[in-house]
Amino acid sequence: MKNKLFASIPSIVFGALIAIAPHTFAYVCKVEKMPMACHWTAQAEIGVGALIAVLGVIALFVAPQIRIGLNIAAVLGALLAIAVPTVLIGVCPGAMMHCHMVTRPTLIVLGVLTIVFSAIAIWLDSRPAKRV
Amino acid sequence: MSPHISLAGLPLENLRRKPFRTASLITVVAILSVAFFGGSMLAMNLNKGLTSMEERLGADLMVVPQTTESKAEALLTDGTPNTFYFTNDIESKVAKADGIAQITSQTYISSLAAACCAEKLQIIGFDPQTDFVIEPWVASQYDKTLGDGEMVAGANVNVSTDGTIELYGKTWPVVAQLASTGTSLDNSVFVNKATVPQMVAASAKVAKRVMPQEYASKAVSSVLIKVQDGYDAHTVADNIAKLDPQLASVGFVYPGGVTASTKTSLNTMLSYMLVFVVVLWVMGLIVMLAVFSSSVNERKKEFASLRIMGATRGMLISIVIREALITGLAGGVIGVAAASLIVFPFSGYIGKQMQLPYLQVGIGSILGMALVALVFAVLTAAVASLFVAFRLGRPEAYLTLREGE
Amino acid sequence: MLLEIKDLTREFIRRGVPFAAVDHVNLSMDAGEFIAIVGRSGNGKSTLLNMVSGLLRPTSGAVTIDGQSVADLDDKALSRLRNRTIGFVTQSQTLLPNLTALDNVILPALFFPDDSDGQAAGGPVESENENAGVKSAEPAETPADDPDMPDVIAPVRVSEPTAARPDALSTRAHALLADLQVDDLADSYPKELSGGEMRRVSIARALMNRPKLLIADEPTGDLDAESTLIVMRLLRSLADHGTAVLMVTHDADALPYADRVLTLDAGRLADRPSR
Numbered sequence: 001m002k003n004k005l006f007a008s009i010p011s012i013v014f015g016a017l018i019a020i021a022p023h024t025f026a027y028v029c030k031v032e033k034m035p036m037a038c039h040w041t042a043q044a045e046i047g048v049g050a051l052i053a054v055l056g057v058i059a060l061f062v063a064p065q066i067r068i069g070l071n072i073a074a075v076l077g078a079l080l081a082i083a084v085p086t087v088l089i090g091v092c093p094g095a096m097m098h099c100h101m102v103t104r105p106t107l108i109v110l111g112v113l114t115i116v117f118s119a120i121a122i123w124l125d126s127r128p129a130k131r132v
Numbered sequence: 133m134s135p136h137i138s139l140a141g142l143p144l145e146n147l148r149r150k151p152f153r154t155a156s157l158i159t160v161v162a163i164l165s166v167a168f169f170g171g172s173m174l175a176m177n178l179n180k181g182l183t184s185m186e187e188r189l190g191a192d193l194m195v196v197p198q199t200t201e202s203k204a205e206a207l208l209t210d211g212t213p214n215t216f217y218f219t220n221d222i223e224s225k226v227a228k229a230d231g232i233a234q235i236t237s238q239t240y241i242s243s244l245a246a247a248c249c250a251e252k253l254q255i256i257g258f259d260p261q262t263d264f265v266i267e268p269w270v271a272s273q274y275d276k277t278l279g280d281g282e283m284v285a286g287a288n289v290n291v292s293t294d295g296t297i298e299l300y301g302k303t304w305p306v307v308a309q310l311a312s313t314g315t316s317l318d319n320s321v322f323v324n325k326a327t328v329p330q331m332v333a334a335s336a337k338v339a340k341r342v343m344p345q346e347y348a349s350k351a352v353s354s355v356l357i358k359v360q361d362g363y364d365a366h367t368v369a370d371n372i373a374k375l376d377p378q379l380a381s382v383g384f385v386y387p388g389g390v391t392a393s394t395k396t397s398l399n400t401m402l403s404y405m406l407v408f409v410v411v412l413w414v415m416g417l418i419v420m421l422a423v424f425s426s427s428v429n430e431r432k433k434e435f436a437s438l439r440i441m442g443a444t445r446g447m448l449i450s451i452v453i454r455e456a457l458i459t460g461l462a463g464g465v466i467g468v469a470a471a472s473l474i475v476f477p478f479s480g481y482i483g484k485q486m487q488l489p490y491l492q493v494g495i496g497s498i499l500g501m502a503l504v505a506l507v508f509a510v511l512t513a514a515v516a517s518l519f520v521a522f523r524l525g526r527p528e529a530y531l532t533l534r535e536g537e
Numbered sequence: 538m539l540l541e542i543k544d545l546t547r548e549f550i551r552r553g554v555p556f557a558a559v560d561h562v563n564l565s566m567d568a569g570e571f572i573a574i575v576g577r578s579g580n581g582k583s584t585l586l587n588m589v590s591g592l593l594r595p596t597s598g599a600v601t602i603d604g605q606s607v608a609d610l611d612d613k614a615l616s617r618l619r620n621r622t623i624g625f626v627t628q629s630q631t632l633l634p635n636l637t638a639l640d641n642v643i644l645p646a647l648f649f650p651d652d653s654d655g656q657a658a659g660g661p662v663e664s665e666n667e668n669a670g671v672k673s674a675e676p677a678e679t680p681a682d683d684p685d686m687p688d689v690i691a692p693v694r695v696s697e698p699t700a701a702r703p704d705a706l707s708t709r710a711h712a713l714l715a716d717l718q719v720d721d722l723a724d725s726y727p728k729e730l731s732g733g734e735m736r737r738v739s740i741a742r743a744l745m746n747r748p749k750l751l752i753a754d755e756p757t758g759d760l761d762a763e764s765t766l767i768v769m770r771l772l773r774s775l776a777d778h779g780t781a782v783l784m785v786t787h788d789a790d791a792l793p794y795a796d797r798v799l800t801l802d803a804g805r806l807a808d809r810p811s812r
């Protein structure tokens with residue numbers, strides 16, 4: 001039970017945060033004349049975040065072996081969540097722009113946390129069930 | 133079947149079989165480490181920002197228009213871009229005052245929050261012939277004289293890949309980009325005086341003209357003065373004010389004073405932070421002492437049975453100390469990692485919120501501080517467990533298998 | 538003489554009045570002797586045993602074990618004596634809660650690892666015990682380090698495991714547990730065991746280092762008749778093979794196995810009056 005929650009709840013929470021952060025508390029620059037990179041980053045993160053969250057939801061209902069696979073997928077999704085604002089799409093280049101200063105680090109931190117927690121979940125689920 | 137227990141593995145087994153207690157202790161240590169490491173990083177970055185600001189302030193005295201002193205100070209520390217200027221030729225008048233070693237003037241223009249993906253910039257026009265403030269600094273990056281229309285950009289200015297920036301609908305060549313200073317100078321571009329009228333003209337085409345065209349060629353925002361040896365900046369300011377009734381009402385900014393007041397507010401902030409960390413540390417130590425001392429009672433029987441089996445006092449103490457060291461190290465690593473996740477990615481945001489010069493220190497200092505934080509975490513846990521070790525060191529203190537018990 | 542107790546006294550202060558829990562006790566034991574001490578609780582039995590094992594300092598008198606005066610030993614030497622020469626089965630449950638039954642039994646063998654070589658000669662337990670059922674024949678395990686153990690903790694006292702040692706310890710521990718018919722519980726934690734099972738595991742632990750003197754405080758305390766039989770036959774067999782056994786008990790069923798029965802009444806030791 002404990003392992004199951006560990007393998008699912010963090011993915012659901014961080015996935016949801018990755019999806020909504022660029023649209024709420026870690027907002028990107030408003031679209032004025034034309035949409036900027038950070039706008040597309042925000043759009044892409046909806047998909048990446050939702051993917052991670054759904055992996056977490058599925059992990060609630062499946063066997064530990066499958067949860068390992070789901071968490072590996074969540075790690076890869078989190079890497080994508082980090083890659084989008086850094087290398088794939090990017091944010092506005094201005095160092096003092098909100099998307100550069102807040103959105104990108106927020107997404108990086110959320111991605112790192114997802115990876116850390118998923119790695120712990122993989123470790124917990126792959127441990128032999130002795131001495132419990 | 134797993135390999136059997138070893139004496140070295142016993143502390144780890146004890147921690148593993150008490151997951152709640154272990155997790156609580158690690159959490160306490162982690163919180164202390166976050167405060168310690170995060171606080172130290174902030175302090176170091178602020179100090180580096182201040183040092184960098186001091187290095188950038190080559191002038192002893194700035195003469196600025198009446199009531200614009202605070203804007204000028206903001207320019208030196210960490211403020212938003214501004215436009216202000218004298219509408220008459222003030223430099224030559226000021227230059228007559230007694231006690232001036234060097235004198236130069238600068239013009240400050242705030243750019244518009246320009247088009248796509250650009251932000252408001254501070255445009256600083258300086259005079260390469262007389263300048264003694266910016267040129268030495270620019271010289272480290274660019275050893276030729278700045279040509280008309282050319283720019284030197286601050287560290288945070290977004291220069292496009294072809295080495296230009298777009299301002300007022302015009303593309304300007306950037307010949308050099310400066311290292312980060314942690315001050316608002318990082319959001320500035322530097323041009324020579326002759327470029328200023330070009331910029332004013334360009335601004336008129338795309339939006340509101342930044343200053344009337346008739347002033348563009350002669351506007352001076354600030355006269356920067358290096359005083360002669362033996363003269364005080366305030367004395368020179370008095371001399372200037374006495375020269376001419378027109379000069380009686382100008383504003384004076386003392387960059388040394390700005391540094392001093394920044395230092396004061398920095399020190400205030402640092403002392404608050406220090407108090408906070410110390411209070412947290414004491415509280416954490418008390419919590420850990422409480423947990424450890426309650427665990428002594430809980431574990432009396434365990435220790436007594438180890439003694440009966442023939443464990444020396446040293447072995448018991450070493451078990452307790454090693455449990456504490458593992459806890460401290462785990463908490464320290466988690467704390468440093470957590471603090472790093474905040475301090476480093478959000479460095480720019482923190483710097484902006486601080487309203488103080490903020491400059492990230494180098495990787496060597498970071499690693500050194502991380503190491504100090506880990507040692508600090510381990511020591512904290514060890515100090516807390518010394519109490520237990522002390523009680524175990526007393527003969528027979530934990531012997532519970534006495535008659536009638 | 539393996540154990541020599543001379544004029545041993547220990548006073549406690551109860552409600553401001555000193556009283557002797559153990560009062561001028563004299564006792565000698567030879568190797569292979571099996572002595573039972575009976576007496577009501579509160580009559581100084583545990584105090585006596587704690588002084589014999591050096592856990593408690595006497596007010597006066599002396600204990601000599603295997604030629605060493607307990608009072609003269611420093612902490613390390615005394616610990617080594619407790620670890621190597623004495624096996625102590627306590628009255629209350631003293632298994633370590635964080636270790637499996639098997640690890641609990643092995644633990645005492647790890648405290649002074651340098652001594653173990655001299656003790657390798659076969660003890661009585663493996664060689665013969667009619668209750669021993671199937672001799673445990675555990676396959677040799679690879680002497681690998683615990684993979685969960687982080688590198689940061691340097692092994693402090695444990696010398697590098699030689700190729701054979703971990704096997705030897707596990708094998709011996711399993712054999713002891715098998716002799717006491719609790720080997721199937723080797724991987725269980727103490728809280729998963731019944732009182733009788735824990736008692737038998739602690740007897741196995743006390744025997745791990747092949748003690749010359751086994752001290753047993755109510756060894757059959759929570760045991761049913763069948764378990765009592767197993768334990769008492771084992772103790773008798775140990776005595777027959779040269780281990781001195783000093784047992785304190787209430788249990789009349791346990792007494793016939795002893796060579797001598799003494800009584801401890803108000804701290805005074807005496808031969809049991811014949812019935």
